[in-house]
Amino acid sequence: MASFKINGGFKLSGEIVPQGAKNEALQILCAVLLTEEPITIHKVPDIRDVNKLIELLASIGVNVQKVGAESYRFEASQVDLSYLETEEFKKKASSLRGSVMILGPLLARFGSAKMPKPGGDKIGRRRLDTHFIGFQKLGAKFNFDNESHFYEVDATDLKGTYMLLDEASVTGTANIILAAVLAKGITTIYNAACEPYIQQLCKMLNRMGANISGIGSNLLTIEGVESLGGTTHTLLPDMIEVGSFIGLAAMTKSNLRIKDARVDQLGIIPDTFRRLGIQLEIEGDDIVVPEQESYRIEKFFDGSILTIADAIWPGFTPDLLSIVLVTATQAKGTVLIHQKMFESRLFFVDKLIDMGAQIILCDPHRATVIGLDRQTPLRGIKMSSPDIRAGVALLIAALSAEGTSVISNVEQIDRGYQYIDKRLNALGAQIERIED
Template identity: 75%
Template sequence: MGSFRIQGNAKLKGEIIPQGAKNEALQILCAVLLTEETVTIHKIPNIRDVMKLIDLLDDIGVEVEKLGDESYRFTANNIDLKYLDSDEYKKKAASLRGSVMMLGPLLARFGKASIPKPGGDKIGRRRLDTHFLGFKKLGAEFKYDNKTSHFSIEAKNGLTGTYMLLEEASVTGTANIIMAAVMAKGKTTIYNAACEPYIQQLCRMMVRMGANIHGIGSNLLTIEGVERLSGTTHTMLPDMIEIGSFIGMAAMTQSEITIKDARIDQLGIIPEMFQKLGIKMEFHGDDIHIPAQDSYTIDTFIDGSILTVADAVWPGFTPDLLSIVLVTATQAQGTVLVHQKMFESRLFFVDKLIDMGAQIILCDPHRATVIGLDRKVNLRGIQMTSPDIRAGVSLLIAALSADGESVIHNVEQIDRGYQYIDKRLNALGANIERMD
């Protein structure tokens, strides 16, 4: 288990380029299974989850060619479906949440797929019902083995387009169902579809491959099935979660940072939400400049009541940044209620922040009230363990701003979502030592 030793009171300065989007990468990589032709993908982040998925694709028979640090070529013309029954596949797929999105493309192209119960962050219940209910609507038969926690899906007579209302606007569920529907017979209508920029990217990529998808960017998608898809070239968006993390980090450490090539047009209300915490930003073309601030004051509602920040389905605020908002608010002036609606275990890391001196009331598994210290009392360095990707980076931000030295264990969790984070922040002036 790896650890970071962090020297606090860091003042960072300089430019940083966000990595390719992790959540988009996991969808896009699975989509290469839809065609036997070559698919070239640029801006792939070198992070643990993504590399594990590429390794899994290679094992199942996809020809993988690395073209550069962030560019790969994939050709899925020799898929070995027997590998899905192997113990090695079950072990590897179970360790990666994103492996579930292999189901839709395999089902569409080969009529069957299977997967063990996938892993990922332990942030609460993460049901797969949306995925399998969608597949069943398209005509597939679903089986689940309680003893082995193994999912299998098969469409003996092929998939047929239909109308469906998703019971939740699941991003991975929507992606999986779209990838299954693009080669189904007839028309598929998906209501309450997720419409995050990553879903839009996936849809536009498949349209270039020959898919017929209408309503991209909305929660109502109409898909006319086609017989086959061709190859394409795709470049991924910068990671909006990393961009939000850098904004919060700049404010917490009183640093001057410029985030380059941020694709501001794809960030939704993320900049606005951090501005509500009092963080100043300047937008220069596609770059975000965060000037050093001695202090920042949290907004209130019009009647003077305490601001509430809650996650919501896109174009609402993404749940992946609530941990960053929470830690950033600890040194603000004012109070904010953070309401994590989607996952009931994602706020449990606040006990580490409380140990560092933050004033936080954990109201229940979904809500925490943060009383900003306004820098009158600095956080103090402690030893702690990263429970998941986003909480891990939040603790890293807290440690960079704290007095003294902090040690964060289990940084493999951070590595799952953030590319070379220690090296990139050290280039801005941080003092982070990686220890094995």
């Protein structure tokens, strides 16, 4: 276990480059199982969740070579399905929610797979029904063993079909796509997720020889092919890091340049932060956040309090609501944060209240933030990181606060942000990592 000791109240300055996208990486890495041919992936983030998935792929028999600082070459020509029967596999896969993404490609290529209940953030119910219903519609049969806690899936004869997803699940859509690309016939997925990461996956698969149309929409058509080949793929910058750095700059009154942000792939993220009163300048593919002494939250046109809620793409991503919430604590004005998707994701606000923030937790899904307009700075406290996004929100709060804060359980932050302490210290932050 490790902790961060943060001396707050310092302005940051300089340039920072976002890491490769975590959520895209978990899908793209699993796609290497679809072919015997080599696949090279660039901009792979050095974070716990991604590294654990790479280790899992290697254990299954994928030949993994690191060919650059952020580049890997994968060759899945010697996959060992017997490894799925071992206790070691159960331990590794159950500790990582992203491990569920190996099911689709294994079913497509080998006709069967096993998977323990995956882990991940404790942010509320995160059901897997969309994945399994999609597999069933393609012809797979699955069973959950209550004693071993394994999902067992048989998919020896996958056939394309029409399906209307019960929810536009990103991982569910990706997993079904990965299973359908080698299925016989045509698969039509309606109410498909259409995030940039899904678009990236589809474009990569098409370069491998798949036949997917409708990319970027919620209606995907997949014509199954006999086999897929190798390719090279570069991950997008992580949009959650980009949003985190915007919020960090505003809270610490810093002047930051976010380099190579792929602004064209950020959707409404920049405009959502602008609604909090944060000035943003787009220069080429960079985002410049100038130093601001204050920022004012907009109201709706009728004068009512602004509400920021998460929604499926192209709506606002739920992974940034924690960042928006903490950023609003020092704004001028009031905002209602509505977290619709996960019922436990706002429970970290008690720590912000202990720091001096004015927040009313209305219920598990809604919090009203009354901005302090920098009239009362937050104060440093001891706290623990409950999940990846809340952990970074607390880190931002600590960097803006007066005094010293200690955040324990920073392994949660490490799951999604690479070298975050070193990268922010290079900008002028004072973060010390303490190994317990």
